[in-house]
Amino acid sequence: MILESFPVGPLQANCTILGDEDAGEAIVIDPGDEAERIHGRLTKLGLKLKQILLTHAHIDHVGGALRLKRLTGAPILLNENDLPLLATMEQQAAWLGIPTPETAPPDEGLADGQRVGLERYPAQVLHTPGHTQGSVCLHFAPLKLLVAGDTLFAGSIGRTDLPGGDYGQIIDSIQSRLLPLPDETRVLTGHGPETTIGTERRSNPFLRGQ
Numbered sequence: 001m002i003l004e005s006f007p008v009g010p011l012q013a014n015c016t017i018l019g020d021e022d023a024g025e026a027i028v029i030d031p032g033d034e035a036e037r038i039h040g041r042l043t044k045l046g047l048k049l050k051q052i053l054l055t056h057a058h059i060d061h062v063g064g065a066l067r068l069k070r071l072t073g074a075p076i077l078l079n080e081n082d083l084p085l086l087a088t089m090e091q092q093a094a095w096l097g098i099p100t101p102e103t104a105p106p107d108e109g110l111a112d113g114q115r116v117g118l119e120r121y122p123a124q125v126l127h128t129p130g131h132t133q134g135s136v137c138l139h140f141a142p143l144k145l146l147v148a149g150d151t152l153f154a155g156s157i158g159r160t161d162l163p164g165g166d167y168g169q170i171i172d173s174i175q176s177r178l179l180p181l182p183d184e185t186r187v188l189t190g191h192g193p194e195t196t197i198g199t200e201r202r203s204n205p206f207l208r209g210q
């Protein structure tokens with residue numbers, strides 16, 4: 001198994017490559033920027049890209065997706081509840097003072113319960129609204145791995161003050177969908193260091209008393 005997670009772009013969103021070297025296949029989660037660098041890494045690893053999975057439609061997570069699709073031919077998957085947010089890319093870029101990346105509607109949705117990923121490393125989609133209405137986490141149960149986007153961070157949670165954000169909803173999403181996962185589940189977050197479900201259940205100040 002190849003698992004690489006690294007920050008991309010001015011907001012340093014974590015992009016993840018998960019590959020099966022025997023099958024020569026990979027998925028990429030949240031190519032927020034630096035599509036050429038991500039493509040170069042896939043080429044160096046000898047992996048064919050099968051899916052581009054987006055945890056939500058904020059610019060720092062989707063900015064490189066269309067470019068990566070053009071470089072690889074892989075389809076883009078995004079939860080349909082974030083389509084309105086995807087349409088605000090110009091506004092999102094203006095808030096940050098960065099150029100507007102070209103985007104396109106996703107090729108497929110990412111519905112709750114849907115199975116995505118590689119044949120050998122499948123993931124289940126967990127719809128976890130709150131940071132945005134279409135935020136999802138990807139749970140690779142056999143790998144004891146969760147890719148959480150901006151829903152859960154080490155010692156924090158995603159901001160809910162942007163359009164589409166809802167504080168009560170993100171707390172409920174984390175409580176009902178993420179905290180029931182096994183303690184040892186490794187969590188790759190959308191920004192900053194990784195953590196585990198057990199660590200966050202015990203010590204995340206936003207989840208105390210949950």
Ligand SMILES: [Zn+2]
Nearest residue numbers: 056058131150
């Ligand atoms: Zn975000």
